[in-house]
Amino acid sequence: xxGDWGVGVTIMRVVSRHEAELPPRSHTLALEPREVRLAExxxxxxxxxxxxxxxxxxxxxxxxxxxxxxxGTPILVDRNMTAGAxxxxxxxxxxxxxxxxxxxxxxxxxEERSKLHRAVNATYRLTKLALFxxxxxxxxxxxxxxxxxxxxxxxxLFSGHIGYELPPPPPYxxxxxxxxxxxxxxxxxxxxxxxxxxGMEANYxxxxxxxxxxxxxxxxxxxxxxxxLYAEYDTIRYILGTSDLEREGHDVGDxxxxxxxxxxxxxxxxxxxxxxRRDALVSFANPMIAYSYYSTFVSxxxxxxxxxPIPMIHFGETRYxxxxxxxxxxxxxxxxxxxxxxxxxxxxxxxxxAGQTIGARTWSVGLQSTRVASIGRWSIDGSGTIWHRPDWxxxxxxxxxxxxxxxxxxxxxxxxxxxxxxxxxxxxxxxHEGAFVRVGAALRPMSRQSP
Numbered sequence: 001x002x003g004d005w006g007v008g009v010t011i012m013r014v015v016s017r018h019e020a021e022l023p024p025r026s027h028t029l030a031l032e033p034r035e036v037r038l039a040e041x042x043x044x045x046x047x048x049x050x051x052x053x054x055x056x057x058x059x060x061x062x063x064x065x066x067x068x069x070x071x072g073t074p075i076l077v078d079r080n081m082t083a084g085a086x087x088x089x090x091x092x093x094x095x096x097x098x099x100x101x102x103x104x105x106x107x108x109x110x111e112e113r114s115k116l117h118r119a120v121n122a123t124y125r126l127t128k129l130a131l132f133x134x135x136x137x138x139x140x141x142x143x144x145x146x147x148x149x150x151x152x153x154x155x156x157l158f159s160g161h162i163g164y165e166l167p168p169p170p171p172y173x174x175x176x177x178x179x180x181x182x183x184x185x186x187x188x189x190x191x192x193x194x195x196x197x198x199g200m201e202a203n204y205x206x207x208x209x210x211x212x213x214x215x216x217x218x219x220x221x222x223x224x225x226x227x228x229l230y231a232e233y234d235t236i237r238y239i240l241g242t243s244d245l246e247r248e249g250h251d252v253g254d255x256x257x258x259x260x261x262x263x264x265x266x267x268x269x270x271x272x273x274x275x276x277r278r279d280a281l282v283s284f285a286n287p288m289i290a291y292s293y294y295s296t297f298v299s300x301x302x303x304x305x306x307x308x309p310i311p312m313i314h315f316g317e318t319r320y321x322x323x324x325x326x327x328x329x330x331x332x333x334x335x336x337x338x339x340x341x342x343x344x345x346x347x348x349x350x351x352x353x354a355g356q357t358i359g360a361r362t363w364s365v366g367l368q369s370t371r372v373a374s375i376g377r378w379s380i381d382g383s384g385t386i387w388h389r390p391d392w393x394x395x396x397x398x399x400x401x402x403x404x405x406x407x408x409x410x411x412x413x414x415x416x417x418x419x420x421x422x423x424x425x426x427x428x429x430x431x432h433e434g435a436f437v438r439v440g441a442a443l444r445p446m447s448r449q450s451p
Contacts, residue, residue, distance in 0.1 A: 105132075
């Protein structure tokens with residue numbers, strides 16, 4: 001982040017800049033090290049969370065009375081429009097654009113009666129992808145990064161002014177984006193790290209939601225695949241393009257400087273750009289990245305299909321897919337392995353995390369499951385996470401859907417999401433201890449079911 005950090009001044013002007021292709025270079029930033037605020041929680045609270053997670057696991061492995069409808073597209077809002085809510089808005093905007101395109105823009109120019117006709121149609125789709133689809137998905141990625149990533153963390157933690165710069169994407173503009181803001185008080189190191197990594201965090205949340213929908217349905221639209229690739233690559237490309245000298249406003253460079261300033265003060269190990277680049281390579285151990293390329297260029301551009309399947313490992317009626325990720329957090333760095341299971345249209349994800357904070361190793365275990373319970377027109381999803389970073393912490397969340405109307409092959413549902421967490425980082429949620437609530441709606445197809 002870019003800033004003028006004055007001695008004794010509690011209001012600081014900061015800019016976080018996110019470039020589309022060429023990240024900014026070479027800057028210096030001096031930040032007075034402050035104690036990272038990580039609250040230590042009673043172990044009884046963690047035991048209570050573990051009990052609830054065990055109930056979620058029991059519900060997720062039970063048999064369903066009927067296969068549920070496709071997950072649909074929710075739109076959620078919360079008080080500060082955090083990344084957890086903002087990613088749903090970004091995804092809904094992208095899917096609305098794709099729906100309009102499918103309805104009004106032809107998939108091919110000619111009937112494919114010859115190889116020439118097929119080649120012309122493929123060229124047409126490739127041109128449409130480059131001039132129409134790609135600019136939209138690129139801009140949505142940047143908007144999600146800036147508005148709901150950096151902006152979401154700032155609204156969660158501070159009350160100062162926030163502004164954005166979101167120019168048109170290539171080839172219609174220079175692309176990239178920036179967030180301008182003022183801190184209204186002196187931040188802790190943990191808070192600055194959260195703001196620095198917030199843009200990548202927002203796209204991490206978006207990518208996970210897209211992957212969940214795709215695996216649940218067993219297929220995805222090529223526009224979802226492109227949106228997923230842009231979101232997943234946000235962290236990968238940012239880190240792989242980082243050097244030891246980055247100017248102010250480079251998210252990863254700012255993250256390293258703040259982290260290393262405190263680490264040197266405490267005489268602990270620092271983070272080098274080379275280490276981050278090496279660790280980020282783990283994120284390529286993710287089959288969904290390859291599937292996104294296949295969906296776009298083989299299935300859509302060459303084959304003329306708007307949807308493509310999601311291959312998974314089969315254990316009887318249960319489908320399974322593992323994937324690995326590396327990301328930056330408010331406490332340091334973390335490797336995450338997702339173990340996704342789908343059975344009878346019900347999605348379950350067991351998440352294992354291992355990371356590094358200043359002077360200590362960290363770990364976390366998470367469990368998420370859809371349709372944990374169904375009561376009349378109500379259905380309930382649940383998730384929980386416990387961690388040691390290096391203190392104990394936990395988060396618990398429930399999402400309820402209430403069908404309120406049906407029209408044709410779609411049902412409109414009221415969505416209420418709420419939970420509670422201790423101090424500590426969970427992607428998309430508030431940083432400090434407390435309850436959180438999101439409300440919104442979801443349009444859910446009734447006729448399509450998971451295979």
